[in-house]
Amino acid sequence: MHDFEYQALPARAVFGAGAAHTRLSGEFDRLGATRILLVATERERPLVDELVAPFANRVVATFTGVRQHVPVAVAQQARELAASVGADAVLAVGGGSTTGTAKAIALTTGLPVVAVPTTYAGSEVTPLWGLTENGRKTTGTDPVVLPRAVVYDPELTLTLPADLSATSGLNAMAHCVEAFWAPRRNPISSLVAEEGIRALATGLPAVVACGDDLEARSEVLYGSYLAGVALAGAGTGLHHTICHVLGGAFDLPHAATHAVVLPHVLAFNAPGAPDAARRIGRALGGGDPVHALRALGTQLGIPRGLRELGMREDQIDEAVALVAATVPADNPVPVDAAALRGLLRAAWAGEPGTTEEEQP
Structure with a gap:
């Protein structure tokens, strides 16, 4: 056995069919969040509207300008929206680009993120972030971007082609x-x-x-x-x-x-x-x-x-x-x-x- 170091990360995972409908609200209760910024693509809007219905009064704004590889300009728009509505938490529902956009918000604001993946990206349980500008992608690691909780619901992936x-x-x-x-x-x-x-x-x-x-x-x-x-x-x-x-x-x-x-x-x-x-x-x-x-x-x-x-x-x-x-x-x-x-x-x-x- 070689010497090694391993840093366990404080990532909370909730896994189960239907969990996004029954457990999501409780994750924001755990955070004490009352002003949630929702991040999702327009394509995901019907799904997210259904998921947040039980706590819709706490969703103060929705950012749908998600783009692949998280352009710096998109990240800045999302951060400005979070600040303008006084968000105290971010909910990301979607694939890796959606999670990446939420992480970009957290990187500069420190806002806690709850992620609900609808693809198999895996980035929702990592402290890695990435931003693209002028054709170059910059990546980094910061524990502040690690989502506080991830709700895994296989039912949400049934429509993934x-x-x-x-x-x-x-x-x-x-x-x-x-x-x-x-x-x-x-x-x-x-x-x-x-x-x-x-x-x-x-x-x-x-x-x-x-x-x-x-x-x-x-x-x-x-x-x-x-x-x-x-x-x-x-x-x-x-x-x-x-x-x-x-x-x-x-x-x-x-x-x-x-x-x-x-x-x-x-x-x-x-x-x-x-x-x-x-x-x-x-x-x-x-x-x-x-x-x-x-x-x-x-x-x-x-x-x-x-x-x-x-x-x-x-x-x-x-x-x-x-x-x-x-x-x-x-x-x-x-x-x-x-x-x-x-x-x-x-x-x-x-x-x-x-x-x-x-x-x-």
């Missing part, structure tokens, strides 16, 4: 995989990550095959919760560095980018982290983890390459330069510009790279 369920679920799986070699990796986060991969790999095929399978939805939501916990404990590494650059610079869809890039980073790092590769493979059902992950992606209908998401081939070199400047020093396999170019070229084309071809 199959393609979004698949990419969102693999985005969560990326958190788990990365936890095995992220800078703060430790036995606790690795244990959580392995169980998260198992739950996601078990539930996702059933969710994509039958969207109203509540048991499968529950399994995937459970896995996404574990993914967030693993990410919060271990931090982020090469995979997230790449995806944050691609999202900020080229405005690629967040979850789909993670889903496409993940098997390429796994293939790149596996030779330098054999125990992690073994555990990831075990959680995926046995065998070679790269092949298992690729097979799962094919089964789920994941886009093959970044070019299918809108990235141009002539943008690869720009991405290489941006990623190279922020690659974690302790990545399991040394990373230089040539290696990055090969990895990103393979991810763009949707074809196995040299490293993957060498996998046993």
Whole structure:
């Protein structure tokens, strides 16, 4: 057993079918909140109006200007609204961008956040925040952005389309995989990550095959919760560095980018982290983890390459330069510009790279 440090975070999770309808009001009672700013997209409005009906008198304003990758201008608009109505708490109902917007409010105001995820982002139980400006995404860690409570209700994910369920679920799986070699990796986060991969790999095929399978939805939501916990404990590494650059610079869809890039980073790092590769493979059902992950992606209908998401081939070199400047020093396999170019070229084309071809 190697020496390690593990910081448990004060994240409260309430999990259960129907919990968003029956338990949400009580979470604001616990906070003593009476002036709630609601953050949600326009698409989620019918749902959120239903959820907040029992305490609608405490909702003083709604911010619907949520945008992917949380542009700085959007964050500022949300903060100004919170100040203008004298909000004393924030309720985020939606996916990762909605949670990210609520975190941006908390970052500068200190307001407590209650999150109700409707996708499998996992970010709702992490102290990580991200903001984008002028094509560059900046991320950081601050305990003030960690939601005070998260209400997980698998019923709210029943209408999430199959393609979004698949990419969102693999985005969560990326958190788990990365936890095995992220800078703060430790036995606790690795244990959580392995169980998260198992739950996601078990539930996702059933969710994509039958969207109203509540048991499968529950399994995937459970896995996404574990993914967030693993990410919060271990931090982020090469995979997230790449995806944050691609999202900020080229405005690629967040979850789909993670889903496409993940098997390429796994293939790149596996030779330098054999125990992690073994555990990831075990959680995926046995065998070679790269092949298992690729097979799962094919089964789920994941886009093959970044070019299918809108990235141009002539943008690869720009991405290489941006990623190279922020690659974690302790990545399991040394990373230089040539290696990055090969990895990103393979991810763009949707074809196995040299490293993957060498996998046993």
